[in-house]
Amino acid sequence: MIQTDTWFSSGAVLPNGTLVQTGGYNDGDRNIRNGNLFIFANTRSIYLDYNQNRVLKVFPRIPGDDPRNYPSTGSSVLLPLDESKAVIEPEIMVCGGAPRASYTQATQGNFIRAISTCGRLKVLDPNPSWTMEDMPLARVMGDMILLPNGDMLIINGAESGTAGWELGRDPVTQPIIYRPSTDVSNWRFAIMSPSTRPRMYHSSAILLPDGRILVSGSNPHVNYNFINVEYPTDLSMESFSPPYLSLEYDRIKPRILSVDENIGYGGKLFSLSFQLQVYLTANALEVNIVAPSFATHSFSMNQRMVSLKIVGVTNLSPSTYGLTVAGPSTAEIAPPGYYLLFAVHAHVPSQGMWVKIE
Template sequence: MIKFLLFSLSFSHVFSIVASQALPSYSGRNGEWQLLHESVGISAMHMQLLHNNKVIIFDRTDFGPSNLSLPNGICRVDSSDTMLQTDCTAHSILYDIVTNGFRPLMIQTDTWCSSGAVLPNGTLVQTGGYNDGDRNIRSFTPCNDDEYCNWIEFPQSLIRRRWYASNQVLPDGRIIIVGGRRQFNYEFYPSSWNGVIFLDFLMETNDQGLENNLYPFLHLLPDGNLFIFANTRSILLDYNQNMVLKEFPKIPGDDPRNYPSSGSSVLLPLDENDAIIEPEIMVCGGAPRDSFIQAMQGIFIRATSTCGRLKVSVPNPSWTMEDMPMARVMGDMILLPTGDVLIINGAELGTAGWELGRGPVTRPIIYRPSDDVSNWRFSVMSPSPRPRMYHSSAILLTDGRILVSGSNPHVYYNFTNVEYPTDLSMESFSPPYLSPEYDPIRPRILSADEKMGYGGKLFWLSFQVQAYLTVNVLSVTIVAPSFATHSFSMNQRMVLLKIAGVTDIAPSTYNLVVAGPSTAEIAPPGYYMLFVVHAHVPSYGRWVKIG
């Protein structure tokens, strides 16, 4: 039986555990919620953290006006828009995590239920959407004076329409774009010579009238191949040769895990300290197969409460199943700097879709993927006062908080006479490791190289910690910022780097030498957040460019 616990441990207990060479348990505070803005003017359907500590947030354009005006009397004129051909309100914002300020951005065509990924140079590439935006590509490049940064649109730049597709950055910096509604194929950005490649697997996993395979879960594996999960099935794809190399066993239980039975998925942290890196996929939550039809009739079935873990590189892979403390659909899974997994947002009943979810799950849970079965697997966190259901999103920030925003289970923005009004607020969740109780053992990065190379090339940084314990509880992690939408964080990735040496250079101050990632298959090129983790307590992150 899997254990879970509502924690109430004291700080003095932390040091007694660390002294015995185990990692500390979480603080009894169970995390903290903070309201950042009562309204940012739009509902956060999509979010992406950029390497200048700004967050791109955007919704769709075809629901009418938002609650935020475009600046200087600017209006969007789009004769194809299904609601407003002239719209003077914003449907995207740029949020500054340092100042807590935000400003409106201009999106021209519809970005409803789209996908995205960040190029190695830090530019966000957003792909697809709906209506006149379904084959468009949009880019946003951070700049020093962000008042001059805005979206740039490239009409009809995709070969096929991409609505509910998923993206993954590849080792060579390209982006693979997989699936979407009635799209049983994939293509690349930039476009490749072979155009669109048909993938039978996407047609086979499409439940007629229900789908249950949209926003497929994509994970790039250390061997360079792509793991794709849709519905209850998963394959290993060699996208260079356009060959399916393997199909894995179905996840037990027959409950679909992809939209609209929206579960979530992560690639668990890759550890460069292991002689052989064994990638492991985790999938949590979802909804029974007929939940969508039942919810359309006003019957809201309990969501799926199981998680499955699959070691994909072993000779005979099989799923290991575990039970969460509560059922959850439309939840987001986020890798924390410690290597733990946060599961946040969502509902206990129903499924994704307009008006189809009930019973908001306001308590996040933290899952510790340790192989030590004596460890508590799940810990239940403090609840948010706000339901975050359909069209909400969440991402990890450089300071270790989780940015949470959005929730709009209605066709249009609706704030009155409904059970779950459209939510335009923004809040943050601080996991227990941010508790002041842990300040004595919290590292603080003083300096670090700005670039990191492949092939185990050495990388230098210095850090300070008031009460240094032992190198046995010290680690360095890099985390790729993800594109979050519809319960899946695209391109999310964490690598534990190999420590080459630690040197005491002054009181409470240390030099640390680590080896960069072995290959671009383990860490595709681009910007990553780098954390020093000491006794399961992370520093604030520093941006580093890899490749």
């Protein structure tokens, strides 16, 4: 039983499979490579050894010094971890929010434009510092969702005001896809087609096994209010389909035929087979596992993606291929539990398959 009452706290699954709960009003905590916790609140962040209850490092404030937590609600993700690299570098990304005094101003009817910047921080760097980037659209109350091909989606929210009852204005209906990899020859941010529905305070988003994003809700009112208000309560659900679901990519989309349902640690090998109409190259293949998140108030707790190391590729028959893949190295990289596993080819993911990491 939780010993202390908390309001909008956040949580993370630990390497031993238990859940740690911290803070309130949606501070963000992430279980990092060596099992310690990264905790971010408004502008400040720390690295915490939760076993010893000891702060190991205090990170620089995020540039701009504008708050990123409720009611100036931004969002954050732990960017994908890559097991094929010699050294895994955990990196946090924080996007959006609202400038200081926005909440007070909004209660007085003055709705200040939201923050348009994102910050990236390599947590284990000997001298960590924030790298800042500009989104094409300012956003508060946005949701950041890791896509199965390693890209990241920013969806929902408003361009002005803050979180809270009646305090958001100018809905941002256009999702943004961000490509975090170093290969950004084509683009870094891409604006997607808009939704017809505002998704304001109390909206949410989550990844589905087929690669779509399920978006639901919106209620900026104390009670349900469906009529005679600027942004009515919306209990509907809709799905967003990223570009990789376009029919034009169907020929290079893998279709998993079989995969081991239980995957062990220590790089233990497992097998996966898939079909593919047009095979490009082994370098275009990835196997990614995504932990299911539990989301509220623009923060997807437990969200994590690990790109596993592919050891071998075999042509089993025409259009059918087999992969030998190494499981996660440690529980610090991928805490135990269920994950969606995706085979990815040329940035196009398969349907996800549920596997258990143990």
